[in-house]
Amino acid sequence: MITEINNIKEAILWIEKREILGMRLGLLRVLALLKLLHHPEKKLAMIHIAGTNGKGSTVNYLSSLLQQSCSKVGTFISPHIQNYNERIKINGETISCNDLIIWVRKIKKLVDQASPNSALFSITPFEIITAIAFDYFYHKKVDVCVIEVGLGGLLDSTNVIYPILTGITTIGKDHEHILGKTLKEIAFQKAGIIKPKIPLVTGNISQKALLVIEQQAIKNKTPIYKFKKDYNITYLGMQTWQECFNFKTKQITIKAIKTPLIGKYQPENAAMAIKLYYLFCQLKKFPFLEQNVFTGISKTQIPARMQKLNSTPLIILDGAHNVHAIRKLVQTTIKQFSNYRISILFSALENKNVVSMLYQLLKIPKSHIYLTTFNHPNSIELVQKYLFIAPQRITKVFDWQDKLKDFLQQNQTQNCKDLLLIIGSLYFASEVIHFFDI
Structure with a gap:
């Protein structure tokens, strides 16, 4: 006390x-x-x-x-x-x-x-x-x-x-x-x-x-x-x-x-x-x-709204955390970044409609979702029901920070056309921002 x-x-x-x-x-x-x-x-x-x-x-x-x-x-x-x-x-x-x-x-x-x-x-x-x-x-x-x-x-x-x-x-x-x-x-x-x-x-x-x-x-x-x-x-x-x-x-x-x-x-x-x-x-x-x-x-600036965290490779952070917001973000991603190879680092709170959110993200052509968890008592667990939605396109990642470091190291060429979209929760977004020390 x-x-x-x-x-x-x-x-x-x-x-x-x-x-x-x-x-x-x-x-x-x-x-x-x-x-x-x-x-x-x-x-x-x-x-x-x-x-x-x-x-x-x-x-x-x-x-x-x-x-x-x-x-x-x-x-x-x-x-x-x-x-x-x-x-x-x-x-x-x-x-x-x-x-x-x-x-x-x-x-x-x-x-x-x-x-x-x-x-x-x-x-x-x-x-x-x-x-x-x-x-x-x-x-x-x-x-x-x-x-x-x-x-x-x-x-x-x-x-x-x-x-x-x-x-x-x-x-x-x-x-x-x-x-x-x-x-x-x-x-x-x-x-x-x-x-x-x-x-x-x-x-x-x-x-x-x-x-x-x-x-x-x-x-x-x-x-x-x-x-x-x-x-x-x-x-x-x-x-x-x-x-x-x-x-x-x-x-x-x-x-x-x-x-x-x-x-x-x-x-x-x-x-x-x-x-x-x-x-x-x-x-x-x-x-x-x-x-x-x-x-x-x-002059309006807001963190975690299609925020560019890195240019080469391109890393974008968005706090979209429900199906309605994810759907709009998917439309933007398809329209604006169609010439990129897109990876998605996703986490969310357990009380959200995670399955529907993942189905929306899978509408991004040829994208791959890396499902992870983060430091929050209500963060999703990496259970099989999420992986079964699309076994070839969803992979679980236990340490999202290691995944981020790997992506940054492997995609540093000047003409890199790889995009990492980080999405699913404002609480997750907060941790990512601290990782980048912004």
Whole structure:
């Protein structure tokens, strides 16, 4: 048991140790803590983003755009990739270790004083870091915050806020054991962030799921701005490791926007962020300038989103961790890297639909999958059922680091056309990034 917080390691450990209480959705615990903090979330301008995939990219695009118009922009994301502090940022700068220690001490004191029968007594790690983010942003006097939903929306601890804008990126199957097994059930959970009369922007969502969202919007008298109807893109292709696209609404057209994030789906994420930024500028009566859009999108950097880790041989890391995201990544890989010999280093958490993810990856012609595990209690086991899917094209690898070293050593010729795609889990991606010491 940690009695005092003396350093950043102990601060993070105190938060994460509360994982033994289990992951539980609901708002009572976080509200109990926020009440003791005098409800900082009620004193902040916030934009709330949910979605199965694309919400992390959209949040980062939007934060970068907002920085073109505001002095201080807060960003709250999860999970982290490189270090815990990156969950909370102001203008792209992570919360300092010293500040995180100060806020953890503040929260720990309140939790330690809670009675065993209180909601606060059983508060979870995500609820703690959510409350820290809100309180930190308030005391640092940020102009606006972009808040990424942790899981679902309706009962996620971030859903205590009353935002000025909301966004739902995509709806796909993930966390079915919690959010529901059908797209309609999952869409209902995501639509839980919709607030009365607060504008909502939606991304590229199937009609079945969109109908659920529209029904909730009607109930809440919420104006809704839909992809392909109220804003759209023309995809222009990849140019020098950048995706290029045109953005269009009834009011504006912006041509040849470039994002450094690779994937045909990235312009869709960027476009949704641009639409939200446009609405924000209207709300605040700020000028909406083309140059701000070009700068904001071009400056967006996110680890583990088709991230190039090495050029020769080419190694790309992506945190796609469900069937919906894998399917989109496979489409991008086939289109952009058809002239490469493709190897795939894959690992995932055991609660994911691993079999379906592997079937999607096998659609990449002549690719070979190296199935591995990593340092996480819920990482997949290297069992035969996965190998039986395609015995000639799936090989288990016990030490992924050795496999990476071999690939780097064996493919160093200048005209090398070998590609290693590392994929399957953001937690796995975090370990890979640390291996490369990025």
